[in-house]
Amino acid sequence: MFEVEFDVLEGLEPYALEEIRACCGRACSPVALYPGRIRVRFAGDLRALLRLRSVVAAYLIVTYDVPRPRALLGHQHLTRLLTTLKLVRSLTKPEYYRTLRLSAAGSDSSVMTRLKETLAAHTGLALADDEGDLLIRLRRAESNGGWEVLVRLSPRPLATRAWRVCNWPGALNATLASVMMRLTRPSASDRVLNLACGSGTLLIERLFLAPARLAIGCDPDQRALQCARRNLEAAGFAPVVRLEPWDATSLPLETRSVDVICADLPFGQLIGSHRDNEALYPRLIAEAARVAAPNARMCLLTHEVRLIERVFASCTDVWTPVEIVKVRTGGMTPRIYLMRRTSSPVRPA
Numbered sequence: 001m002f003e004v005e006f007d008v009l010e011g012l013e014p015y016a017l018e019e020i021r022a023c024c025g026r027a028c029s030p031v032a033l034y035p036g037r038i039r040v041r042f043a044g045d046l047r048a049l050l051r052l053r054s055v056v057a058a059y060l061i062v063t064y065d066v067p068r069p070r071a072l073l074g075h076q077h078l079t080r081l082l083t084t085l086k087l088v089r090s091l092t093k094p095e096y097y098r099t100l101r102l103s104a105a106g107s108d109s110s111v112m113t114r115l116k117e118t119l120a121a122h123t124g125l126a127l128a129d130d131e132g133d134l135l136i137r138l139r140r141a142e143s144n145g146g147w148e149v150l151v152r153l154s155p156r157p158l159a160t161r162a163w164r165v166c167n168w169p170g171a172l173n174a175t176l177a178s179v180m181m182r183l184t185r186p187s188a189s190d191r192v193l194n195l196a197c198g199s200g201t202l203l204i205e206r207l208f209l210a211p212a213r214l215a216i217g218c219d220p221d222q223r224a225l226q227c228a229r230r231n232l233e234a235a236g237f238a239p240v241v242r243l244e245p246w247d248a249t250s251l252p253l254e255t256r257s258v259d260v261i262c263a264d265l266p267f268g269q270l271i272g273s274h275r276d277n278e279a280l281y282p283r284l285i286a287e288a289a290r291v292a293a294p295n296a297r298m299c300l301l302t303h304e305v306r307l308i309e310r311v312f313a314s315c316t317d318v319w320t321p322v323e324i325v326k327v328r329t330g331g332m333t334p335r336i337y338l339m340r341r342t343s344s345p346v347r348p349a
């Protein structure tokens with residue numbers, strides 16, 4: 001039986017737990033949910049956890065009933081720790097591990113320096129100060145006054161996607177994108193439209209969850225579309241996605257022709273401005289209502305809470321709220337709005 005901890009974006013804990021349960025079934029029993037963290041007992045193959053898409057990182061926890069970290073240098077404790085490191089490294093190709101990082105309060109103290117050097121010598125990995133492939137965290141245990149060592153299960157956080165070969169300013173955290181798309185209850189019959197698609201994060205995460213009958217991403221910025229194209233190619237989804245230079249407020253699509261609409265809207269900070277959004281949001285949401293089929297799901301992310309709530313309040317006959325989720329990401333607290341299209345006809349603009 002393993003003790004495992006997951007880092008998740010604050011606000012997404014219940015959704016990440018749902019994915020963990022779906023992935024691990026009875027092999028996993030939750031122990032505790034904290035803001036931004038989930039702790040479970042797990043009795044299965046640890047490789048299964050590397051497939052989770054809504055968690056930022058996963059760690060194996062080893063608890064030591066010792067009063068001070070110095071005791072970890074003792075033969076018995078050190079052997080146990082090295083066995084854990086070996087197990088974690090066996091989950092991924094060996095060439096992915098070159099460096100080791102020990103993260104702990106007082107990591108420059110003489111004891112921590114000895115511990116780091118001892119671990120580096122035994123593992124054959126070079127010590128790193130910032131990003132390390134083998135990340136080891138040391139902290140006081142929550143329950144018994146001892147110490148816990150957390151070893152990250154992957155050489156990079158799980159949120160760092162291999163498909164992201166092109167970075168776009170304001171690109172969405174992929175775990176948040178995955179949760180947004182899971183909220184739409186993906187089905188292979190969905191016709192999916194990603195408005196303001198930027199580098200394609202929502203589309204890619206959607207297609208990892210399920211195939212789609214149609215997948216279109218639109219953004220008037222050609223550089224964004226080029227970036228999305230590269231990421232889609234790296235993810236293997238380029239052949240099944242159409243990328244279009246459309247303005248989301250005026251779409252050349254038929255009325256009632258899509259089942260899922262998603263967008264990570266300009267927040268008006270890094271991308272766009274609050275003034276632009278005052279004009280953009282009502283028009284985009286009205287156009288989304290036109291192209292949405294009855295009962296279509298729309299999942300939007302924005303930090304412009306007052307603006308979007310004002311817009312939705314003005315069209316309650318066409319968009320019904322299903323779920324609103326406040327999430328903490330990149331130092332901000334945007335909200336996810338999951339809406340359902342009613343069957344009312346669109347009012348003329």
Ligand SMILES: C[S@@+](CC[C@H](N)C(=O)[O-])C[C@H]1O[C@@H](n2cnc3c(N)ncnc32)[C@H](O)[C@@H]1O
Pocket residue numbers: 168170171172173195196197198199200201202218219220221224246247248249264265266267271272280
């Ligand atoms: C926050 S970014 C989206 C980032 C994207 N989710 C990603 O992960 O790369 C917002 C995007 O909205 C696009 N945008 C701005 N005005 C638009 C409009 N009228 N129609 C469609 N897209 C628009 C911008 O070009 C920008 O790429």
